[in-house]
Amino acid sequence: MTGPAEVRCALMRGGTSKGAYFLAGDLPDDPAARDDLLLRIMGSPDPRQIDGLGGAHPLTSKVAVVSASADPDADVDYLFLQVAVERPEVNDRQNCGNILAGVGPFAVERGLVAPADGETSVRIRMLNTGERAVATFPTPGGRVDYTGDAEISGVPGTAAPVVIEFPAADVPLLPTGNVRDTVAGTEVTCVDNGMPTVLIPAAALGVSGYEPPGDLEEDLALADRLRDIRLAAGKLMGLGDVEHATVPKLTLLAPPRSGGAVTTRTFIPVRCHTSIGVLGAASVAAGLRLPGGVGEGIAVLPEHGDRVRIEHPTGFLDIDTDVDPRGPKVRRTAVVRTARKIFDGTVFPRAAASARPEGGNDGSAPR
Structure with missing residues (x-):
């Protein structure tokens, strides 16, 4: 081409x-x-x-x-x-x-x-x-x-x-129909408020949820567990085979440390996000408001108002989320970005392979 x-x-x-x-x-x-x-x-x-x-x-x-x-x-x-x-x-x-x-x-x-x-x-x-x-x-x-x-x-x-x-949105907030599912031996909450996301208690995977992203990426045992969860959750959420997909996102939950509602570490899908995506945060915020979800006992939700502060490796992201638990359904979601x-x-794109001259440097080593 x-x-x-x-x-x-x-x-x-x-x-x-x-x-x-x-x-x-x-x-x-x-x-x-x-x-x-x-x-x-x-x-x-x-x-x-x-x-x-x-x-x-x-x-x-x-x-x-x-x-x-x-x-x-x-x-x-x-x-x-x-x-x-x-x-x-x-x-x-x-x-x-x-x-x-x-x-x-x-x-x-x-x-x-x-x-x-x-x-x-x-x-x-x-x-x-x-x-x-x-x-x-x-x-x-x-x-x-x-x-x-x-x-x-x-x-x-x-x-x-x-x-x-x-x-x-018209899509189900709980793609599996359940507020909790056991996926690859781990209790999770599968939620979709703009981004298919699997909420996982960090402690259930043997980590604190406060580790730097690089340390989590180097944990090979954790990577294997996350892969198993993602592949199984993808099918359960109706996404099919997600082996080569970037969804669902996986978000580890830990108690807040800086006055927010929860601390998060999100994988996209194998790299650990240095912050958190907007739509991923919207799904986390909605999931935390669901009675019986895995966020119960971990998150500290505000007593008043719709704003939920999601802590992540480089700070926080505020999400306004109004959830009707009877649906359950989301009535409103808003966020401030810049x-x-x-x-x-x-x-000027790199030349297509077919357009490269024969015998040229293939870039495999400096010359």
Whole structure:
């Protein structure tokens, strides 16, 4: 596959992730050709992604594809693509709530949505799952303003707030129909409030839940347990064979240490997240509010209000979640994120394999 020699692209930080944002019309229509092009743009497969935009980590190897929506209830469509770092894989089986934070500003920057003078709200349809979100952000004078006083853990400095509200979804909050399941010999709660997530008491896996992400990644016995749980839970949640998928996420729960509701360590799926994804946190927050879930006796929920503070390795994330336990169903979910445009211009993808000259350096060793 060849594809264009250059592509218009914006690199943006969305929440605690970073990714390349494209208009759908600037990429090939054929998914296989599109994915091949994105692998070459991001520099995959390569552990350093040295020849592309990727940052050698799943959190910085992400792509948003945005287009005007034909749906009368949405302004734009957003397709999230996770580009693997060390494998030639592009995955579209999940949403990303952090990259979502940049979709509204990007849509205004590209002229897909006319901004208001003051603040602009963009209705977003997430094509990965069909779910919806509304992002509201400052646009003084009709221009996106990325500066502000909002601060989120895991990101240096401050920026303008992007308030993201998620309408109640039609998917079951409990995909298995149970508030607790025994999966691979471990009691868990399987929940989906925007992201299929398996909640697991950290102590049940022989860890505290306070370990640094790197230490957890190096625990081979833990990795084996998590793999068994994920594969079994995937089938139980109706996701089928998840051997090569990035869902469901696995979140270990431990009592809070810094005034929040719970401490978390989340795997995506084998790397331990240095923070937590927005939609993953939304699922955790909803799961904690379910009577009889595995979070009981671990989480310390606030006595009043909908806000749940989720502690993670680099700080916390606040989620407003209103759950009706009789359904159970979620009535409202909202979160404050920030986003920043890093550059806007043209990216030049690595040449396709078929376009490389014969006898050239294959990159296997420096010369």
